[in-house]
Amino acid sequence: MPKIGVLFNDIKPVACRMAQELEETLSQEGYEVCVRSSQSGLLGYSQSDQLPNPTPMDALIPEGFDQSMAFCIVLGGDGTVLAACRQIAALEMPILTVNTGHMGFLTETYVNQLPHAIAEVQAGNCMIEERSMLSVQVYRQETLLWQALCLNEMVLHREPLTSMCHFEIKIGHHAPVDIAADGVILSTPTGSTAYSLSAGGPVLTPDVPVLQLMPICPHSLASRALVFSETDPVQIFPATPNPMVMVVDGNGGCPVLPQDRVWVERSPYSARFIRLQSPEFFRILREKLGWGLPHIAKPTSVELP
The missing domain is CATH 3.40.50.10330 (Probable inorganic polyphosphate/atp-NAD kinase; domain 1)
Structure with missing residues (x-):
């Protein structure tokens, strides 16, 4: 047996x-x-x-x-x-x-x-x-500070959450973009029916090989959800002098300081x-x-x- x-x-x-x-x-x-x-x-x-x-x-x-x-x-x-x-x-x-x-x-x-x-x-x-699952890592210069596997989403925001800040985000080989918002959500298709859905993001069927970037309360009429290939890694730099908090799958995470960077990619x-x-x-x-x-x-x- x-x-x-x-x-x-x-x-x-x-x-x-x-x-x-x-x-x-x-x-x-x-x-x-x-x-x-x-x-x-x-x-x-x-x-x-x-x-x-x-x-x-x-x-x-x-x-x-x-x-x-x-x-x-x-x-x-x-x-x-x-x-x-x-x-x-x-x-x-x-x-x-x-x-x-x-x-x-x-x-x-x-x-x-x-x-x-x-x-x-x-x-x-x-x-x-x-x-699909995500591999989430936080680096300070070249030192790995924290890492986790993620099935739903990674959320990066300031505390208190209502304070707007800037995020410099680079997806794959594309040029970096700046997003002004209370926070950002990076989710898998599975996570599209979780926090991202509550923030106004679209629902993705689980078989679609994509990831989704969703600003939380963006300070721009042009800042909306972005869906892109899951083969593209994502780097997030907190372009603000205040500390941030990263939360993974709603139950854990770590502080992210202005000199840190977050690296997210599809997990093997x-x-x-x-x-x-x-x-x-x-x-x-x-x-x-x-x-x-x-x-x-x-x-x-x-x-x-």
Whole structure:
């Protein structure tokens, strides 16, 4: 029998209970099961007064996880999925995501459907959908200060967020541009339905090989979202004397000083999601975000008073 991994959000009682039940059930069926918390995938925030000590991106792999695993079951909400993708990206392991949270935009199935979902995966009645990830690094001169893998987006802004500042941004071989805004969002197609969407950016289907740059509250009528090839690396220089804060996937980041630069490129690793049926992105948009819902039909005739 193959080896199966389980990553769960250990602050959610439902996920904790399901992880224990899964370990018992799968072990009785003869599988070798490795159960670990998703907490090591959470980034945390580095402090400006700490010495640089960047964690290697492939050092987040949970103890006991390796490439011999058939797949990994992730129990939690979208935040848990984001953390799990960072933890096992280097193993290129497919994940079956189970929603024990609220929105569950990135999850594939629910707790009450999990036994059926596992049976379908074991029978090979599934497919793998790959999602692009980003490699985010912060440099001071040539010294690497901080780095992380990112599935949704990287956000760079001032604190307080309402203070406008300037960003000098260079995309690929193109000439640098200056953007005046409260901040900037650099997102993958997966992240186009997250913070970028709330900031007014377009929705991108996950299979499009592009990245998106979205200014936050830009101070210009001409400053809008830019979509470009994911093969182009991005350099961001904070063209302001005030410190900034970088946040990755909404749960961690680091300070960025005026002399620093941020380097972002497509990661060689991808998130690999197990899909029990052919991915239907528009259905997910409709169910989770209410996009494309039919309007109530207008009456064919109106009686005048």
